């Protein structure tokens with residue numbers, strides 16, 4: 001099933017996406033509430049989706065599937081080609097940082113280039129959305145902890161990223177965590193480690209890889225994070241970006257006002273944004 005958070009006539013709703021249509025779920029809570037109640041809701045929602053109807057997707061405004069996740073964690077240095085282009089060594093342990101809740105952005109909304117910054121970069125990533133979650137989840141059981149997946153862009157302000165040993169500030173600018181266009185439930189995705197993912201800037205392909213190349217796979221990521229921390233419904237994990245970021249190009253190519261950035265993942269869809277330079 002594909003589940004989207006959207007706005008129609010000024011109201012935020014959750015809808016089931018079927019083809020080019022979106023069907024109001026009738027659910028009054030947030031996506032986090034829906035994920036929490038999923039076992040009780042899923043059959044009814046599947047029936048609603050099968051009945052068809054609804055509005056054209058083009059007529060509604062999609063919001064981020066989880067507009068305010070409890071936690072957003074992102075792993076660095078998790079594709080071999082990106083580690084090499086970053087002149088880093090493969091990490092022995094997983095390297096995690098957080099992105100602020102307030103950096104979440106809708107899938108087709110403008111991304112802000114903050115005033116005075118000039119090193120804004122893109123990173124297409126598979127995002128895992130936590131379902132049941134929990135603590136002390138083993139890699140063997142991790143698949144059961146995940147609700148679904150969506151496309152993310154781990155937009156990064158490189159100068160700020162490297163201004164301190166902690167990357168979180170340079171990863172947490174407003175609008176720098178666009179996600180969407182919807183969540184595809186885990187059962188429909190199947191193997192999350194066999195998905196092609198690509199990023200385009202103004203139509204030029206900059207990143208082109210496959211989640212089969214993840215250094216630490218999604219199951220290992222869930223195991224590692226849940227050692228000491230409870231993963232909760234709707235928490236979002238950015239699972240790493242492949243090579244091809246602007247900072248590694250020669251000469252370096254950072255995003256500028258008016259650029260169009262498109263991130264797509266097989267089976268999940270695409271998100272696309274115009275870069276908007278703040279005055």
Ligand code: ZN
Nearest residue numbers: 123154240241
């Ligand atoms: Zn990243």
